[in-house]
Amino acid sequence: MGSRMEARKPREPLSRERALASAIALVDAEGMVALTMRRLAAELGVEAMSLYHHLPGKAGLLDGLVDAVAAEITSAAEQAEADAPGVDWRTRLRLRFLAARTVMLRHPWAPALLSSRPTVPAGVYAYYDGILATLVDGGFSYRIAHRALHAFGSLALGFAQEVFRPDAGGEADAEAAEAAMVALAERLPHLAAMVAAETHDATDPTLGWCDSQTEFEFTLDLLFDGLERHRSSA
Template identity: 85%
Template structure:
C-alpha cells in the first residue's frame, strides 16, 4: 500500500479559500464553523487558531474579497495606463463588479461589517488619484466618491431590490405584484417592464449590467462638466 499523501497544513488562507467556495456554492446561511471544519476535514476548534470565531471568519471573507477587488483594480490600471480618467475608472469599477458577480453574497457582507476594511482605503486612494490625475480638484473628487457610492465596489444599493443572492418564492412574488399593481400602478408597470432576463448579470432586481453601466456613464458625464478646461 502506498504512503498516504500528507494533507496541507491548516492555515488562515486555506480556511478562507474553503469558506469562499462553500458560500459561493450554497450561500451565507450554509457557513458555520462546524460545517467549514467538516469541509476541511478537521475539528471545529482547530479553526479558532486561525480565525477568532464567526466574526473573525466574516472579517476574513471581507478581507479576501477586498484583496480581489484591489487586484482587479491593479489589472484595470495596467490595461488602461494611457487612457483618460473616465476609461480608467470605468475599467476599475467593472473589475470590482466582476468580483461581486463571482461572489453574490459579498455586497451584503461588505456593507454589514461594523468597520471599513483597511484594504478599501488603498482602493479608494486609487480612485481619488485617477480623478486628480484627470484634472479634478480634491473637492470634486470628494464629491465624486459620495456620488459613486457602492458603484465603486461593483454593485448598486437600491431601495427596491432584495438582498444579493436572496431566494424568492415565485407564488408569493406574483401575489405581491398583484397587490402592488392595485395600490401603486406606476411602480407596478415599471417593475413589469423592467424585469430582467435571468441571464443578465445581476446582484438584485435593480442591479443589471445595463443599469450599472448606465449609471456610471451618467455620473461620468456629470463630473466632466466640473473638470477644468
C-alpha cells in the same frame, strides 16, 4: 511494497489564507447559510477549535471574508488598469469598477456581507485611495473627488445597493404574485408600472432586481458624464 515506500504527501498546514479560500468556495457553492465554523472545519479536515487560532469566531470569519473579497477586487482592478495603459480617467475608473463587478458576480453573496459589516477593512480604504489617485491625476480637485466618492457609493465596489425589491417577501406562486401586482397598481401606480416595464434580459447578469449589468453601466456613464462637467472646478 512500492506503494508503502512512497512518501506520503504531507497535508497542507492550516492557515488563515487556506481557511478563507475554503470558506469562499463553500459559500460560492451553497450560500452564506451553509457557513459555520463547524462546517468549515469539516471541509478543511480539522477540528473546529483549530480554526479559532486563525479566525476568532464567526465574526472573525466574516471579517476575513470581507478582507479576502476586498483584496480580490483590488487585484482585479489593478490588473484591468495595467492591461490598458495611457487611458483617460473615465476609462480607468470604468475598467476598475467593471473589474470589481466581475468579482461580485463571482461571489453574489459578497454585496450583502460588505454592506453589513460594522467596520471597513483596510483593503477597502486602499482600494478607494486608488480611485482618488485616478480622479486627482485626471484633473479633479480633492473637493470634487470627495463628492465623486459619495456619488459612486457601492458602485465602486461593483454593485448597486437595492432600494426597491418587488420579490422582498420571498418566492410566491404566480397567483399570489399577480394579486400583489394588482394591489400595488391600486396604491402605487407608478411603482407598479415601473415593475411591469422593467424586465431584464435573460443574458444580462444581475446581482438583484435593481442591479443588472445594463443598469450598472448606465449609472456609471451617467455619473461620469456629470463629473466631466465639474472637472475644472476648484
